[in-house]
Amino acid sequence: MVRSSVLGYPRIGADREWKKALEAFWAGKLEESEFELQLQEIRLNHLRKQKEKGIDLIPVNDFSYYDHILDTAAMFGIIPERFAFEGGAVPLSVYYGVARGTKDATASEMTKWFNTNYHYIVPELNGASPVITENKPLTAYREAKEKLGIEGKPVIVGPLTFLKLSKGYSQSETDAWLSRLIPLYVQILQELAAEGVQWVQIDEPILVTKLSDADVERLKNIYETFAAAVPNLNILLQTYFESVDRYADIISLPVKGFGLDFVHGLNGNLQSIKTFGFPADKVLGAGVIDGRGIWKASIREKLELVEELTKHVATENLVIQSSSSLLHVPVTTERETKLSSELKNALAYAEEKLDEVVLITKAIASGKAGVLEEIEQSDRAIQALQQSDERNRSDIQQSVAALSVQQPERSRPFAERHVAQQAKWQLPIFPTTTIGSFPQSAEVRKARQLWRKGEWNNEQYAAFIRQQIDIWIKLQEEIELDVLVHGEFERTDMVEFFGEKLAGFAFTQNGWVQSYGSRCVKPPVIFGDVAFTGEMTVEETKYAQSRTSRPVKGMLTGPITIMNWSFVRDDIPREHIAYQLAYALRQEVEALESAGIGMIQVDEPAVREGLPLKEEEQAGYLAWAVKAFRIATCTVQDTTQIHTHMCYCEFHDMIDSIEAMDADVISIETSRSHGELIHSFELNTYKLGIGLGVYDIHSPRVPSVEEMTAMIERALRVLDPKLFWINPDCGLKTRGLEETVASLRNMVDATKIARDKH
Numbered sequence: 001m002v003r004s005s006v007l008g009y010p011r012i013g014a015d016r017e018w019k020k021a022l023e024a025f026w027a028g029k030l031e032e033s034e035f036e037l038q039l040q041e042i043r044l045n046h047l048r049k050q051k052e053k054g055i056d057l058i059p060v061n062d063f064s065y066y067d068h069i070l071d072t073a074a075m076f077g078i079i080p081e082r083f084a085f086e087g088g089a090v091p092l093s094v095y096y097g098v099a100r101g102t103k104d105a106t107a108s109e110m111t112k113w114f115n116t117n118y119h120y121i122v123p124e125l126n127g128a129s130p131v132i133t134e135n136k137p138l139t140a141y142r143e144a145k146e147k148l149g150i151e152g153k154p155v156i157v158g159p160l161t162f163l164k165l166s167k168g169y170s171q172s173e174t175d176a177w178l179s180r181l182i183p184l185y186v187q188i189l190q191e192l193a194a195e196g197v198q199w200v201q202i203d204e205p206i207l208v209t210k211l212s213d214a215d216v217e218r219l220k221n222i223y224e225t226f227a228a229a230v231p232n233l234n235i236l237l238q239t240y241f242e243s244v245d246r247y248a249d250i251i252s253l254p255v256k257g258f259g260l261d262f263v264h265g266l267n268g269n270l271q272s273i274k275t276f277g278f279p280a281d282k283v284l285g286a287g288v289i290d291g292r293g294i295w296k297a298s299i300r301e302k303l304e305l306v307e308e309l310t311k312h313v314a315t316e317n318l319v320i321q322s323s324s325s326l327l328h329v330p331v332t333t334e335r336e337t338k339l340s341s342e343l344k345n346a347l348a349y350a351e352e353k354l355d356e357v358v359l360i361t362k363a364i365a366s367g368k369a370g371v372l373e374e375i376e377q378s379d380r381a382i383q384a385l386q387q388s389d390e391r392n393r394s395d396i397q398q399s400v401a402a403l404s405v406q407q408p409e410r411s412r413p414f415a416e417r418h419v420a421q422q423a424k425w426q427l428p429i430f431p432t433t434t435i436g437s438f439p440q441s442a443e444v445r446k447a448r449q450l451w452r453k454g455e456w457n458n459e460q461y462a463a464f465i466r467q468q469i470d471i472w473i474k475l476q477e478e479i480e481l482d483v484l485v486h487g488e489f490e491r492t493d494m495v496e497f498f499g500e501k502l503a504g505f506a507f508t509q510n511g512w513v514q515s516y517g518s519r520c521v522k523p524p525v526i527f528g529d530v531a532f533t534g535e536m537t538v539e540e541t542k543y544a545q546s547r548t549s550r551p552v553k554g555m556l557t558g559p560i561t562i563m564n565w566s567f568v569r570d571d572i573p574r575e576h577i578a579y580q581l582a583y584a585l586r587q588e589v590e591a592l593e594s595a596g597i598g599m600i601q602v603d604e605p606a607v608r609e610g611l612p613l614k615e616e617e618q619a620g621y622l623a624w625a626v627k628a629f630r631i632a633t634c635t636v637q638d639t640t641q642i643h644t645h646m647c648y649c650e651f652h653d654m655i656d657s658i659e660a661m662d663a664d665v666i667s668i669e670t671s672r673s674h675g676e677l678i679h680s681f682e683l684n685t686y687k688l689g690i691g692l693g694v695y696d697i698h699s700p701r702v703p704s705v706e707e708m709t710a711m712i713e714r715a716l717r718v719l720d721p722k723l724f725w726i727n728p729d730c731g732l733k734t735r736g737l738e739e740t741v742a743s744l745r746n747m748v749d750a751t752k753i754a755r756d757k758h
């Protein structure tokens with residue numbers, strides 16, 4: 001019988017109650033026992049919901065107290081030495097220490113989960129001796145069964161993926177590490193089998209990336225070992241985010257089923273099935289409902305797709321499922337009361353996707369006739385949005401089409417601009433600056449709320465923002481920073497703020513998704529053609545500049561970041577959306593310049609997030625991403641200094657593209673990569689202005705002058721001192737005032753030492 005399944009559910013809850021519980025616990029406002037109870041309630045609610053909707057294979061152990069990769073590391077007792085973990089169960093203090101840092105130890109690195117905007121904690125294997133601290137999947141399975149009578153499907157990150165996402169070991173140690181991990185996995189699986197678990201979902205998303213022959217051998221070794229150890233446990237080897245590499249090898253692995261993504265890996269996976277077939281005795285987890293997008297599925301198209309699949313797989317071997325975990329989509333559209341009906345009707349969040357999965361399952365089981373009404377409904381909803389005015393702005397479509405055939409270029413090359421800019425700005429060697437935002441205190445958030453609720457009028461709110469700008473301009477002068485910023489107090493978020501002022505965007509009330517830890521983001525929805533409708537940042541920036549004689553840097557979010565951090569329409573190519581955004585931002589860049597702002601930063605932290613997982617598609621993406629940045633920034637004068645900023649590490653393989661953006665200065669997050677990024681600059685000759693972040697802003701810890709001096713010296717071994725800037729890793733929005741001022745003072749002291757020395 002065809003079954004329905006989900007790969008994972010959002011953790012945060014419809015009200016973000018998960019986030020609130022975590023933060024209350026960290027702040028010491030919630031006892032550990034009460035915290036555990038609250039989290040359990042949230043977890044059980046999600047299971048209940050899936051049961052109620054009729055999902056057959058409900059995931060357990062997909063829930064987390066922070067991040068599922070950290071959970072996996074903690075389950076194996078892989079805790080970096082600096083946290084003085086002594087074995088046994090991992091206490092919450094250690095668990096959160098690894099994630100967030102402690103007074104004495106820096107946090108583990110955090111990095112992007114494949115090509116999503118979710119970030120996981122990178123396990124550090126060096127020196128660890130893995131053991132099982134707790135069979136978490138078993139605990140989760142028992143809980144679902146005992147509390148709700150649910151026969152859960154434990155989800156576990158597979159060994160190859162876990163290992164490949166970890167650091168602190170060399171290539172040559174891969175097999176040694178696998179042989180340490182495999183027995184632990186075996187024990188976990190054996191305990192699950194003994195408990196009577198029927199299906200286990202082992203996530204191996206690494207299988208959609210390039211695999212070597214050695215990797216394929218490793219997979220055989222892993223899954224043959226599992227098959228021998230737990231012959232009666234049904235393992236579903238799950239992949240997502242792209243089509244699998246080495247399909248023919250993978251489907252010969254001795255597991256009971258394979259989960260494939262037929263949304264983001266549609267073409268590749270479908271082609272593979274057609275070419276190589278699908279083993280008759282295996283189950284296919286057909287990921288047909290998008291686990292990452294917010295759009296309603298066309299039930300008609302999905303049924304056609306599944307019918308296509310049934311030519312290769314018997315219906316009783318089919319599992320209809322989401323293409324990935326639903327972690328990447330918001331919880332429910334039910335509370336969206338402010339969207340136009342055209343838009344709202346075209347949306348499906350996690351809960352609505354449960355309905356879609358069940359609906360398709362039902363149609364496959366008992367025929368289309370029972371769901372004709374639903375098919376028509378989804379067609380109507382999708383068509384109504386397609387025909388809306390917002391999706392049919394010919395003025396924008398024409399301007400952007402004209403732009404996209406040109407090569408956007410500054411009027412002179414960097415070397416010449418650099419001379420002109422030095423003459424104009426007269427900055428000292430190693431200019432200091434920050435990335436844009438300053439602490440958003442409770443007071444700032446309160447003010448925004450008052451204004452949003454209408455209790456404050458625009459003028460009251462603007463006066464408050466001006467007052468914050470005053471405070472921080474003064475502080476920055478006192479700290480003796482060279483290039484100042486206005487502080488971004490008027491912005492909740494670097495994308496939402498712009499989206500609210502551009503045409504083509506919509507804002508949800510509850511479209512929150514987890515970004516990292518307790519941090520959630522509410523991505524705007526780009527549902528129509530994007531257009532500039534008026535100045536967005538000029539007022540605050542101009543005001544800040546009027547309060548100081550030092551240069552104030554304008555602050556914009558770049559086209560690719562806006563796009564990658566939004567939920568975007570899927571009826572036109574992403575490339576076109578990027579150019580529409582770039583064209584709109586160009587108009588803002590020009591407005592700032594006309595208002596006398598001579599340094600403008602266009603942040604592009606999220607370029608990497610859009611990087612296709614398939615190597616053969618990466619160059620094409622980077623080329624249009626660079627082009628979009630240049631469209632936005634190329635029309636300014638030579639003396640106008642264009643800055644950009646990138647964070648979330650792992651830029652080492654994109655340095656050529658970063659250079660091609662042709663920004664006069666880039667600031668880039670460095671400290672969490674523990675020197676690896678600096679090393680990659682060693683291998684390149686980056687010829688534009690650059691500031692490698694000298695301190696980690698993700699933790700409240702105040703870095704010492706000595707630490708920052710060491711970072712600076714390390715960078716200067718590789719980079720040209722004349723082009724070197726000194727700045728923190730990223731914006732300081734989430735930090736407190738005191739630690740921020742103390743850290744920046746230390747940063748300026750470290751700069752002075754460097755100036756004396758060089």
Ligand code: GLN
Nearest residue numbers: 435436437603605731732
């Ligand atoms: N200008 C932004 C800030 O300082 C940049 C944030 C980011 O890169 N994530 O907040």
Ligand code: ZN
Nearest residue numbers: 605647730731
């Ligand atoms: Zn940043």
